[in-house]
Amino acid sequence: MNAVINLELKKSIQDKGLLFWTLALPIVFTVLFISVFTSGLNEEESRPIILSIVSGYTIMFVFFIMISMTDSLLKDKNIGMVSRIASTPLSTYSYLLGKWIPYMYIIFIQIVILLLFGKFVYDVSLEQPIQLFMISVCLTFMVTGLGLALSVIVKTLNMGIAITQIVTLGGAVLSGLWMPVEMFPDFLQAISRLLPQYWAHQAFQEAMVGTLGGGQFLKILLILFGVGLAAFLVAILRYPNFLKQAKG
Amino acid sequence: MLFVDSVDKYYGNKHVLKKASLQISEGICYGVVGPNGAGKSTLIKIIASIIQDYKGNVQFTEEKLRIGYVPQEIALEETVTAQENLIFFGKLYGLRGDLLRNRVKEVLSEIGLTERGKDKVRTFSGGMKRRINIGCAIMHNPKLIIMDEPTVGIDPQSRRYIFQMIEQFKIEGRTIIYASHYMEEVEQLCDEAAFIDRGQIIESGPIDMLINRHAVPAIFVKGLNSLPDNMEGLGSVKNKDGGKLVTTNHPLQAMEIILQHCKKTNVELERLELVKPRLEDIFFSLTGNQLRD
Structure with a gap:
């Protein structure tokens, strides 16, 4: 499994597109939107907006990793790599884990860099670092779990991109990553609470200012972990079908 | 060495392999011949343990770890070097440390790519990719090498080089299963062959015997x-x-x-x-x- 992890990491490090999606673009968006939405506001009025944008855009941009994961697994499937690996002693589940774990590293590093960017550039406080760490771990698990499930379900990269856009952008709007959910009508607010992005956003903001209570913290960890676990189970269930479609 | 007994395989309602039976002795090159879509690749994938939901029996006298599979596609990671591809597959077969490093050197030499080991695979010609495709399958010194159309779309020089490699495998006493629709290749390389058409093995045996019996x-x-x-x-x-x-x-x-x-x-x-x-x-x-x- 380590061989798969190392190879995947090597490929990812060489991929300049991945660097653009994971770091450059979110930083540009964060800077741009903070400057637009805080223009003309004083320091006190700007604080909650900056807090919401830094955490919200971090959450939104981690979802784009689903495209890279889909691309990687579909390529392996279409060039015969999946079949070839199935002929080796490596178990199919070790292969699946080997493809998953590198993206966990990438996403966790992405979250850390984007939060530290917020801290050092916009002086965003990180009052509850342990809680932030745990939320970041569960968010990483959830997003990459969804990416893994998507990778074994879709048949083409275009389909993977389309679904990722819906999940990422649709989820961002509905869960209040772009604008406060308090501005939504009641039924939309109810929908927001069904989305893991909403809970991750709430948790990040509260842990940043130091108001995340123990019960709320555990509830949100369970939500994020539960969605990730469900996605992983879907990936495992769909994997035999994925293997059947593999060339080679 | 290998017994394939009454193997049946369906894809949905399509019966792609019908009671296929083969017996392959140790140290020979065995050709599996048939037109595209005849069922060759399905049979090969079953022997290579890639397809596991089938009816019938496939039995090896060797442990399965000693099988090397060369797929029809060029199943390589093209964004990394030839050497890194060999290391990757070597590790999948359990090689580590000096054993792995030495084996990478040996295989690069066997496939004639010692000078290009540190180049990325995407810079290689089709023939070189085919050779590294074979190299990845022999990293663990397999006793049985299963090759599915290994010469598709390559130049005559690379084809000849691959033939020489196969001859060398035979000298080393390895068993080779060679699936191809190029019958002249099978005639040239193989000791025995099975004809497969529409999912059925219609004839099999030593090549000379087949020719004497039917020609x-x-x-x-x-x-x-x-x-x-x-x-x-x-x-x-x-x-x-x-x-x-x-x-x-x-x-x-x-x-x-x-x-x-x-x-x-x-x-x-x-x-x-x-x-x-x-x-x-x-x-x-x-x-x-x-x-x-």
Whole structure:
């Protein structure tokens, strides 16, 4: 499994597109939107907006990793790599884990860099670092779990991109990553609470200012972990079908 | 070494492999021959343990770890180097440390890519990719090498190099299963073969035996306007390459008649030769010429 992890990491490090999606673009968006939405506001009025944008855009941009994961697994499937690996002693589940774990590293590093960017550039406080760490771990698990499930379900990269856009952008709007959910009508607010992005956003903001209570913290960890676990189970269930479609 | 016994495989309602049975002895090159879509790759994938939901039995006398599979596709990571691809597959087969490093050097030398080991695979020609594709399958020194169409789309030099590698594998006592629709390759490389068509193994055995059992001898004559009258009934005649191809069970008698005729009529022949039956002719005689779309 380590061989798969190392190879995947090597490929990812060489991929300049991945660097653009994971770091450059979110930083540009964060800077741009903070400057637009805080223009003309004083320091006190700007604080909650900056807090919401830094955490919200971090959450939104981690979802784009689903495209890279889909691309990687579909390529392996279409060039015969999946079949070839199935002929080796490596178990199919070790292969699946080997493809998953590198993206966990990438996403966790992405979250850390984007939060530290917020801290050092916009002086965003990180009052509850342990809680932030745990939320970041569960968010990483959830997003990459969804990416893994998507990778074994879709048949083409275009389909993977389309679904990722819906999940990422649709989820961002509905869960209040772009604008406060308090501005939504009641039924939309109810929908927001069904989305893991909403809970991750709430948790990040509260842990940043130091108001995340123990019960709320555990509830949100369970939500994020539960969605990730469900996605992983879907990936495992769909994997035999994925293997059947593999060339080679 | 390998027994395939009554293997059946369905894709949905499609019966792609019908009671396939084979027995492959150690140290030989065994050809699996058939047109595209005949079921060769399915059979190969079952033997290589890639497909596991099938009916029937596949038994190895060797441990499965000693199998190397060369897929039809170039299943390599092209964004990394040839060496890194070999290391990757070596690790999957459990090689580590010095053993792995030494094996990478040996395999690069075997596939003729020592000088290009540190280059990325995407910079390689089709033939070089095919060779590294084989290299990845032999990293763990397998006793059984399963090759699925290993020469598709490559230049003659690379094809020859791959043939030499296969000859070397045979000298080393490895068993090779070679699936191809290029019958002349199978005839050249393999000791035994199985013909597969529409999911069924229609014939199998040593190549010489197949030829002796099914091939009808023929002679080729060029330079005669018409064949002698007393050749009638000796076999069937068809025009070929500006001459006549006489398919007959009595080729020497037919040649003698022609030579006597030429002597009598003072005709100088351009060519008169015994035509060696080819595997392809046997395949067509067993399956017919119609397309398999």
